[in-house]
Amino acid sequence: MSAELYLNDFRPGQEFLSPTHTLSLEEAVSFAKQYDPQYYHIDVEAAKKGPYGRLIASGWQTAAITMKLKAATELANVAGGLLGLGLESVKWPRPVYPGDTLRVVLTVLDVRRSNSKPTHGVVKYSMDTYNQHDEKVMEAVTAVWVPC
Amino acid sequence: MSAELYLNDFRPGQEFLSPTHTLSLEEAVSFAKQYDPQYYHIDVEAAKKGPYGRLIASGWQTAAITMKLKAATELANVAGGLLGLGLESVKWPRPVYPGDTLRVVLTVLDVRRSNSKPTHGVVKYSMDTYNQHDEKVMEAVTAVWVPC
Secondary structure, three states, rough: OOOOHHHHHHOOOEEEEEEEEOHHHHHHHHHHHOOOOOOOHHHHHOOOOOOOOOOOOOOOHHHHHHHHHOOOHHHHHOOOOOEEEEEEEEEEOOOOOOOOOEEEEEEEEEEOOOOOOEEEEEEEEEEEOOOOOOOEEEEEEEEEEEEE | OOOEHHHHOOOOOOOEEEEEEEEEEEHHHHHHHOOOOOOHHOHHHHHHHOOOOOOOHHHHHHHHHHHHHHHHHHHHEEOOOOOOOEEEEEOOOOOOOOEEEEEEEEEEEEEEEEEOOEEEEEEEEEEEEEEEOOEEEEEEEEEEEEEE
16 A cells, blocks of 8 residues: 655656556446447447447446546545546547457646645646557546645 | 437527436445445445545446436437537536436537538537436536537
């Protein structure tokens, strides 16, 4: 277990790397049946005639996996827990296919003390998810509330 | 099954309402164990000492449920399928607790023909998720690609 992180442990440009997660077909179909039941997420045969020519994972599953991988980075040691403050933007520039191996790179963009609550601050960071070909499959900008 | 929707079926201000989904404790804990394993998402007892005083659902599960409810609105009848174009912003103004009943309201913000591909257009809309007390638990702005 690493030491807890406080606001002065963060600097713009700092990176946090995650372990990887390989998405199985079963996992993709099971998630999509529960949450995103479109034919190109749940039916291998029908997906061949769909927008990507094969089955792709739900973008929300990519987001959930990204969350999971983020929680396995050093950033998760922020004191008090990883309390998110919403997302400024989320894009899925490429689809994720079953069998893909995903990893996440967090990069600190901005660190500032809160005006309203000076015992805390906000660390803004980008959260980029890559596949095994180092192609970006999701990008987001978010922030976390950090004690000083 | 309703008729397929094309670009000229959309107008700013138009609303699409979803059915509801009640989140069980089992569902909340199971999702969080897989994707967002923080103590206040997976451990009822420990969560009592956490930031919300009780167990709350992962914001990503709220997002996934929102996706599922969206797919059950009339908007899902868009011709060619509900191809998302990313999200401009996502916020979780209040936590979701096990037992909460969620519903989604989609409101069309903007409808425009694509310049680069004039056979299609983009419908931008807000996606707001409410609990059983009509409190907003998630808000997002997104867009969908729609054939003319």
